[in-house]
Amino acid sequence: MFKKIVLGTVSLLALFSLAACGQGSESKDTKNDIRTLTDAQDHKVEIPNKPKRIIASYLEDYLVALDEKPVAQWTVGEGKIQNYLQDKLKDIPTINYDLPYEDVLKFEPDLLLIGSNGSLEGGKYKEYAKIAPTYVVKNGDNVTWRDQLEDIGKVLAKEDKAKEVEKDYDQLVKKTKTDLKDKIEGKSAVVLWVTNNAAFMVADNRSSGQLLYQELGFEVPKLTKDISKKATADFSQVSLESLSQLDADYIFLVNSDSGAEMFKDPLWSNIPAVKNNQLFEFDGESSWLYNGPIAYTKMVESIQTVLK
Structure with a gap:
């Protein structure tokens, strides 16, 4: 009898021990709801798993591509938003591009994604980090939208989704190059942006x-090569006199100033691509001025439409 009692007691203790181990594992899993990642400025950032209230000013393209919605979206002043994303973000309130602290606080984010080092000047990082975990995404002149997509995918534990987005995009580019082979091979193209009666070239x-020349394979006009040598931003201003010598087969025009006086100038109308009706116009609400997988996808689709 004594032996049975001892055995029974040992069995109960073993069960309690297993239960305790189970509770300890569960507690550990709860702690693992936070991952520590190193961002582009070498901050060690505690990232919550499955964040619910993300602010990612000017990075919304990437969030949407990864099936996420921010709690607030980028704007400049009144009404300047990324229109090409509004089928997914139409009900999302705006927050000014410079992320005022008071506005950030109001939205109670559980994660801030910052897209450029320059936006953190003046000690802003420490202030943001007091509000929510703040992660600086890869950025800089040599960083592509793919680099940023993969970095954000890592932060959101959606690496597989990021690879899927890239694969879909690559297939679209490949199909476009095949379908438009006779319109692309041996042809040169340029992207111009006109705003405030001034022209800018990408x-x-x-x-x-990068999309036109590296991915689709259009040839680079001489003027574009010259502009690119000194470029410090995506678009560089170019004079109408220079444009009159532009030797491009196609012009993709992002027109943010449809009433610009320059369009009435003979120099403009005598640009070869304009004379040959090979100018294709898009309004300032299109995706041509932005970066990201959705922006690039829409650019490729628009090229398909006008050159088919």
Whole structure:
């Protein structure tokens, strides 16, 4: 009898021990709801798993591509938003691009994603980090939208989704190059942006320039090559006199100033691509001025439409 009692007691103790181990594991899992990642400025950031209230000013393209919605979206002043994303973000309130502390607090974020080092000047990082975990995404001249997508995918534990987005985009580019082979091979193209009666040309390795020349395979006009050597931003101002010598087969025009006086100038109307009706116009609400997988996808689709 005594032996049975001892055995029974040992069995109960073993059960209690297993239960305790189970509770300890569960507690550990709760702690693992936070991952520590190192951002582009070497901050060690405690990232919550499955954040619910994200602010990612000017990075909304990436969130939407990864099936996430921010709690607030980028704007400049009144009404200047990324219109090409509004089928997914139409009900999302805006927050000014410079992320005022009071406004950030109001939205009670559980994660802040910052897209450029320059936006953190003046000790802003410490202030933001007091509000929510703040992660600086890869950025800089040599950082592509793919680099940023993969970095954000890592932060959100959606690396597989990021790879899927890139794969879908690559397939679209490949199909476009095949379908439009006779319209692309041996043809040169340029992207111009007109705003406030001034023209700006995209550099050959930035934004839509990288898409045209590196991915789709259009040839680079001489003027674009010259502009690109000194480019410090995606778009560089170019004079109408220079444009009159533009040797591009196609012009993709992002027109933010449809009433610009320059369009009435003979120099403009004598640009070869304009004379040959090979100018394709998009309004300032299109995706051509932005970066990200959705922006680039829409650019490729628009090229398909006008050149088919």
